[in-house]
Amino acid sequence: MTTGPATEGLLRELAPRALGAVVRRYGHFADAEDAVQEALLAAATTWPTDGQPDDPLAWLIRVASRRMADTYRRDDARRRREELAATRSFIPPGPVPAHDDTLILMLMCCHPALTAASAIPLTLRAVGGLSTREIAAAFLVPEATMAQRISRAKAKIKASDEPFRLPPPGTGGERMRSVLHVLYLIFNEGYAASDGPDLARTDLSGEAIRLARAVHAAVPQDAEVTGLLALMLLTDARRPARTGADGELVPLAGQHRALWDRALITEGVTLITGALRQGQVGEYQVQAAIAAIHDQAASHASTDWPEILALYGLLERMTGNPMVTLNRAVAAAMTHGPGAGLALLDDLGDRLGDHHRLHSVRAHLLEQAGDTGAAVAEFQAAAARTSNLREQRYLITQAARLSTSNKT
Amino acid sequence: MRFMLLQDYGGVESDCPPMAQWTPEEIKAHIDFQNTLNAELLERGELIEAQGLSVPERAKFVVSDGVSAPVITDGPYPESKELLAGYRMVDVETLDRALEIAARASAAPGINGAPIRQRIEVREVMSAPDPEV
Numbered sequence: 006m007t008t009g010p011a012t013e014g015l016l017r018e019l020a021p022r023a024l025g026a027v028v029r030r031y032g033h034f035a036d037a038e039d040a041v042q043e044a045l046l047a048a049a050t051t052w053p054t055d056g057q058p059d060d061p062l063a064w065l066i067r068v069a070s071r072r073m074a075d076t077y078r079r080d081d082a083r084r085r086r087e088e089l090a091a092t093r094s095f096i097p098p099g100p101v102p103a104h105d106d107t108l109i110l111m112l113m114c115c116h117p118a119l120t121a122a123s124a125i126p127l128t129l130r131a132v133g134g135l136s137t138r139e140i141a142a143a144f145l146v147p148e149a150t151m152a153q154r155i156s157r158a159k160a161k162i163k164a165s166d167e168p169f170r171l172p173p174p175g176t177g178g179e180r181m182r183s184v185l186h187v188l189y190l191i192f193n194e195g196y197a198a199s200d201g202p203d204l205a206r207t208d209l210s211g212e213a214i215r216l217a218r219a220v221h222a223a224v225p226q227d228a229e230v231t232g233l234l235a236l237m238l239l240t241d242a243r244r245p246a247r248t249g250a251d252g253e254l255v256p257l258a259g260q261h262r263a264l265w266d267r268a269l270i271t272e273g274v275t276l277i278t279g280a281l282r283q284g285q286v287g288e289y290q291v292q293a294a295i296a297a298i299h300d301q302a303a304s305h306a307s308t309d310w311p312e313i314l315a316l317y318g319l320l321e322r323m324t325g326n327p328m329v330t331l332n333r334a335v336a337a338a339m340t341h342g343p344g345a346g347l348a349l350l351d352d353l354g355d356r357l358g359d360h361h362r363l364h365s366v367r368a369h370l371l372e373q374a375g376d377t378g379a380a381v382a383e384f385q386a387a388a389a390r391t392s393n394l395r396e397q398r399y400l401i402t403q404a405a406r407l408s409t410s411n412k413t
Numbered sequence: 414m415r416f417m418l419l420q421d422y423g424g425v426e427s428d429c430p431p432m433a434q435w436t437p438e439e440i441k442a443h444i445d446f447q448n449t450l451n452a453e454l455l456e457r458g459e460l461i462e463a464q465g466l467s468v469p470e471r472a473k474f475v476v477s478d479g480v481s482a483p484v485i486t487d488g489p490y491p492e493s494k495e496l497l498a499g500y501r502m503v504d505v506e507t508l509d510r511a512l513e514i515a516a517r518a519s520a521a522p523g524i525n526g527a528p529i530r531q532r533i534e535v536r537e538v539m540s541a542p543d544p545e546v
Binding site for chain 2: 149150154157
């Protein structure tokens, strides 16, 4: 089965709207999600040959509704009808803006009963309109295994009996945080894998950006949503420069900045500037602000490091995350010299343990300070502790480079 | 997180003899156990792959310098107990869960249904790098 990119894009766009409509009509998020998934597959098979219907959304809703009706007829009709009657009362009457449904679906998928690992594939299927096969391929998991993950996630949501509606104003904060976290994880998954050998993998970063755009369209006044979207764009802008010709990692300092995507940078900077002006600063906005400074700098050396140092200080106070302290140490070294950075690392071991990133940052700072021998040892220690293959290669190469230059 | 759960021919910590000395019922019970465990892992969305490997006698070792003809060694080997018997690859949320699965696999039934206490090697699979490098 081959689907043209136009049909595929349209189907993914329509998926949350069709699902929203079917859930509103029949209740039962879990069953409706299956029905819409079947309708999407039917569309992907028939539209390219039979032609696209005049009203694609109506077509999807009709086909999905028929599947729902078939399912209900098949098993235990009465119990189903009773459940239906119970759920219907939650469904608000009248037409609903498409944005709202996307947001409700996101909130459903990022249910507190689910771990992020379950919420991620469910979000990609229910809101993103991806097929189980595509999601399985993206995460390098067999399709049957991924199908189970999704149906278990839906069973949990079903068991929680949550009504399909936007949370009452002022109560959705925690859920919104999970939505943003899940989108952030999807983006990172794609970003980390973006240059792997398997070109068939769905572009998860692109999907995360698309979904973040949809959420942003639903709640344009939410500064953290804007901040996350900006962060994704400003990070994705650097993707073309992040790997060398042989697939090796190129750290920020060594990246060829002409390869960065200017259009994404411009959009990201505009978004984050607007969000920060609203005055409700959150973690994603601060991270986006840091990314924006990097993206606008002409070189690593001429970057506004004092500003980045200040922003990491702010982020550290907001999150208490030791990984942030690690980044602050790098910024401190760039601002005040390697000694200042190394001093910040000293008491970090207690909070961070024997983490490979601590060793690799220390290695870089020791190298800057001219202590080559100690830097080699730290690069080796970092390489021994990472579970990332390409990171390990990068670290071993750094250790080898320094040992060689030491000998000559 | 992905883990390989590996088992070799040697690491049986009970005094259970090799499978060739079991009754057909005991062998069937053992295979049923493995299938049930795999089905459970699939049902939980954790199974990537599970494979048993052919007997050590059929293993071949290949060594090459990339120029001359490779040296290929055929079995049987005196050290056959060190060879891999099979593996499971699982995708789980925590190391603890991988250890729990390994413990289940270790207690597979042998003679008279007694747990064979197979030693399971648990190894994390290297992943793609974090984006923040």
